[in-house]
Amino acid sequence: MAEPVPDRETLWTALALAVHAPSVHNTQPWRWRFGQRSVHLYADPQRWLPATDPAGRDMVMSCGAALHHARIALAALGWAGTVHRLPNPADPDHLAAIELHREEPSREVLALATAIPHRRSDRRRYASWPVPDARYLEYAELAAAEGVVLRAVPDGAERQALVAAVAEADRLQRSDPRTVGELASWSGRGRLAEDGVLAASVAEAAGYGDLTLRTFAGTPDTPPPPDGAGDLLVLGTASDDRTAQLKAGEAASAVMLAATTDGLASCPLTQPLEVGSTRAMVTDVLGGDLVPHMVIRIGWPTLAGHPLPKTPRRPADAVLDTEPA
Structure with a gap:
């Protein structure tokens, strides 16, 4: 029997969560491609900040956050991933390939996936209560x-x-x-x-x-x-x-x-x-x-009952390359 592959709706749902990742100045410097049973992450140099981030570290770390968001989203949908980082030496912007296989999500994964749309970069004043x-x-x-x-x-x-x-x-x-x-x-x-x-x-x-x-x-x-x-x-x-x-x-x-x-x-x-x-x-x-x-x-937030507005994000179809990986 052939191994199952994720359907298009699953991949789109995961990508819609992955784009919630934090990035430097919220530049969202990433591109994605779908394979038959894989998801591929690319840096988008057009969204690099050469003055702020001359070495490109912030850009790559931003993409790393998106990679983890994608891993969690896919795992919550029943697709665990084996990550191959920098899989193509000829293309330094090809940062990762996630090779997918079926796996039931854990409670921890489901909790993290649920947190994705609620996380904010909270620049407000924090309470003085100590964190354990x-x-x-x-x-x-x-x-x-x-x-x-x-x-x-x-x-x-x-x-x-x-x-x-x-x-x-x-x-x-x-x-x-x-x-x-x-x-x-x-x-x-x-x-x-x-x-x-x-x-x-x-x-x-x-x-x-x-x-x-x-x-x-x-x-x-x-x-x-x-x-x-x-x-x-x-x-x-x-x-x-x-x-x-x-x-x-x-x-x-x-x-x-x-x-x-x-x-x-x-x-x-x-x-x-x-x-x-x-x-x-x-x-x-x-x-x-x-x-x-x-x-x-x-x-600890001082204004827990006053959530920050939703951070703007590009829609999933704006960051997805139609060319298959």
């Missing part, structure tokens, strides 16, 4: 399953060094007209937009407590409150190739979806890793033995 350390141990295990190390940065000298790197990266990028121009062109969007950062989704100030946040178009020019920064987690790997960057994005997706199921707010912070000098500062925070890829801000 046990949660971060669980998130570290999720990251480790993707081949990535997650470290919670404790208060004290390590946190001071990390927030100093964030503030310095913000200062340097604000002094670069090209980076400022990219930020302005991809933010301050209205509700009918299909990409970019909504004006309604920016932070209430330029930062909270000790943490500086990226100033998107529409961010109010108000003094930062004395608290509300939340906790900071750093994702790192042993290397800095495209595979490591892709896995970092997958780990970020796993952590933020799990945080969503736990009722926590989260937001990816890549700004200190986009500038060489501040990237070195974050490397020092990790002890010099890991390559940092992303900081994740996390905490």
Whole structure:
């Protein structure tokens, strides 16, 4: 008997969930193709931000988050995937192929899939209630399953060094007209937009407590409150190739979806890793033995009853290549 293959409706449903993945400035820099029993992910260089992300790390990590979203969506629909990363050396934009086979979804997979449309990059103030350390141990295990190390940065000298790197990266990028121009062109969007950062989704100030946040178009020019920064987690790997960057994005997706199921707010912070000098500062925070890829801000939401507006997304048919893989 021939092995079953996923029908078109299943693939479309999974893709409609995958496009909810977070991406730098919500650029959604991905393309997809369907094979008979596989799904293929490509980077979309036309949506690369050369000033903000000169090495293309943010673009690849964004695609990694979409890859993990797709894996979870497919698994929830009964199709587990074997992932082949960078399967075609002749095409560096071909980031992954997911080879599908039937498998009943687990409770954990169903919970993560349910969280996909509810996750937001929450740039608002967080509550001061502590997040139990046990949660971060669980998130570290999720990251480790993707081949990535997650470290919670404790208060004290390590946190001071990390927030100093964030503030310095913000200062340097604000002094670069090209980076400022990219930020302005991809933010301050209205509700009918299909990409970019909504004006309604920016932070209430330029930062909270000790943490500086990226100033998107529409961010109010108000003094930062004395608290509300939340906790900071750093994702790192042993290397800095495209595979490591892709896995970092997958780990970020796993952590933020799990945080969503736990009722926590989260937001990816890549700004200190986009500038060489501040990237070195974050490397020092990790002890010099890991390559940092992303900081994740996390905490309890203060406005749990006031959800953020739905982040704009391009429809699935806009990111799907009709040419079969």
